[in-house]
Amino acid sequence: MDDELTTALARVRDAFARYPRRAVLGGCPHCEGSVMVDEHDLFSLTISLGSTVGDRDDVKSLLPVLLERLLVSEELYPVIVLGTVSHQEWRTWPRVEQEAVDAYLDAVWRSLLADHPSRLGSFTDPATFLDAACAAGERMQRFLAVWDATLTSSADRHLAAAVSSLNFARPKPGVLGDWLRRDTVRDRLHRAFERDHDAPWADDIARAYDLLGA
Structure with missing residues (x-):
């Protein structure tokens, strides 16, 4: 702790x-x-x-x-x-x-x-x-603003995991779903992949990036 x-x-x-x-x-x-x-x-x-x-x-x-x-x-x-x-x-x-x-x-x-x-x-x-x-x-926006400002590898990995768990067929994704589908999130994942491309979790980030572009 x-x-x-x-x-x-x-x-x-x-x-x-x-x-x-x-x-x-x-x-x-x-x-x-x-x-x-x-x-x-x-x-x-x-x-x-x-x-x-x-x-x-x-x-x-x-x-x-x-x-x-x-x-x-x-x-x-x-x-x-x-x-x-x-x-x-x-x-x-x-x-x-x-x-x-x-x-x-x-x-x-x-x-x-x-x-x-x-x-x-x-x-x-x-x-x-x-x-x-x-x-x-x-x-929820109170905490999402902190996530936006936390530009670390671990925060990006959480971001990629959250995107990968989205139900993209859901017509009303809710506050978190709308927030995750922003262009700024996809851009952030692109930068995260460039930074961590040699890391074991790079494929997870790339997969989330691709999902947002589908």
């Missing part, structure tokens, strides 16, 4: 330290009743956290461990965790808490683009992160 991520996680812990973690969360009496907080089975908890189990303060108290677990394991779904944050209207939370979540998202995104393949637990690729960020209520 890089320094920026370590700092972002520490900031999250500090921002939400005032919310005590409860060993047992109150649940809907007609659904689950009281629920034990078991860190060995956080996935089951995240499905109902903040809705039928626990309240907003419980979400905040568990957020540091949930956000860290997303980075070090594949047991949680980023869309579920960050979707819970959205359902709890995190953009209405105190500024220090909003800024901590913002810094976490930015750090995760930059760290993901810095390595190919990704080594960030549940964030397996850019599409997974972007789906989760959208589930949190964030505009």
Whole structure:
């Protein structure tokens, strides 16, 4: 885990330290009743956290461990965790808490683009992160602008992989699909191939370049 991520996680812990973690969360009496907080089975908890189990303060108290677990394991779904944050209207939370979540998202995104393949637990690729960020209520363009500005080999390899996974027959490709189909992306892949033509992944870049020209 890089320094920026370590700092972002520490900031999250500090921002939400005032919310005590409860060993047992109150649940809907007609659904689950009281629920034990078991860190060995956080996935089951995240499905109902903040809705039928626990309240907003419980979400905040568990957020540091949930956000860290997303980075070090594949047991949680980023869309579920960050979707819970959205359902709890995190953009209405105190500024220090909003800024901590913002810094976490930015750090995760930059760290993901810095390595190919990704080594960030549940964030397996850019599409997974972007789906989760959208589930949190964030505009995808915020992160795509960073990708545009990150002119590194690893970011280009992620770009080529994203292009290769596109369904070109889909009539409405969505925000990411539209962004990937731009002429500027094809030009960038051409430059990436010229730079990395001797690298083992050069063929992947060339294939993505050709797909955009088809």
